[in-house]
Amino acid sequence: MGNMIRVALVDDQAIFRTGIKMVLESQPDITVVGEAETGLQAVSEYSGWDADVILMDVRMPELDGIQATVQILAGRDCEKPRIVMLTTFDLDDAVARALRAGASGYLLKDAQPEMLLASIRAAASGAPIISANAAIELLKLEAKSQATQVSREAEFSEILTEREYAIFKLAAQGLSNQEIAKHEFVTESTVKTHISRIFQKLGYRDRVQLVIDAYEAGIISPGQAL
Structure with a gap:
């Protein structure tokens, strides 16, 4: 087979x-x-x-x-x-x-x-x-300092375009490509393209790594994740 x-x-x-x-x-x-x-x-x-x-x-x-x-x-x-x-x-x-x-x-x-x-x-x-929320619950066991979070958030906003950063934050909250497309008023294929570029720029292999970085940078909080 x-x-x-x-x-x-x-x-x-x-x-x-x-x-x-x-x-x-x-x-x-x-x-x-x-x-x-x-x-x-x-x-x-x-x-x-x-x-x-x-x-x-x-x-x-x-x-x-x-x-x-x-x-x-x-x-x-x-x-x-x-x-x-x-x-x-x-x-x-x-x-x-x-x-x-x-x-x-x-x-x-x-x-x-x-x-x-x-x-x-x-x-x-x-x-x-x-899920994004499950990943964050685990990461809360080893929370990073607020000072580190602020500097990392600035780093992401500099590396990514405005649209990529918006999609990055939505993906970090656990939204699917379809849900992100609806939120941003774009097609699902456009979201997939942006996600691919985000992965390439930030060196991610999957969304778990994206959630980890977003949480540790202070971009999302446990209450925001699905």
């Missing part, structure tokens, strides 16, 4: 990996291409997996999921995978650090199979798998 989603599993519990693998390989559009039991092993082997999505446990021996995420996304030897963190706790400050490191989102380890599969497919397509 074409367009198979290639997934790798990184978790120090073999039984957990086996269970997840059974769920994933029951699907016609998903295949498991690699496994690792430590972050160190994942960093060493990920380039050979050629995975679209890596499910990464936050806490592991030798090298935790956060540091493994940093090293994998910093590598230049292959196309970067989407990394989805696995955690036991809903509000986990370690996940907040992983999001800053470039992870695309997170899943609870006891998530239902339907949620797991939907999240993998969303991550593979580049769609967000964590």
Whole structure:
């Protein structure tokens, strides 16, 4: 079958990996291409997996999921995978650090199979798998100083055009492209073009990174996010 989603599993519990693998390989559009039991092993082997999505446990021996995420996304030897963190706790400050490191989102380890599969497919397509509000709730655990926020906000307004900055703020609040288009009285394709330019200018891989920057710059507050 074409367009198979290639997934790798990184978790120090073999039984957990086996269970997840059974769920994933029951699907016609998903295949498991690699496994690792430590972050160190994942960093060493990920380039050979050629995975679209890596499910990464936050806490592991030798090298935790956060540091493994940093090293994998910093590598230049292959196309970067989407990394989805696995955690036991809903509000986990370690996940907040992983999001800053470039992870695309997170899943609870006891998530239902339907949620797991939907999240993998969303991550593979580049769609967000964590709401703006959920990301901000995590980031509140490590709030930045107000002085830092002011300087970052000025930085964004200088880099982006007026229209891009307006769309940036709406996207950071969790609005969809369709909702942004309606708000700004433009077409959805125009919004997509602006979002693409914003990502290029600011070096984002997905909207999670956009939300993180907007929150830490003081551009949005928890009450504004959806």
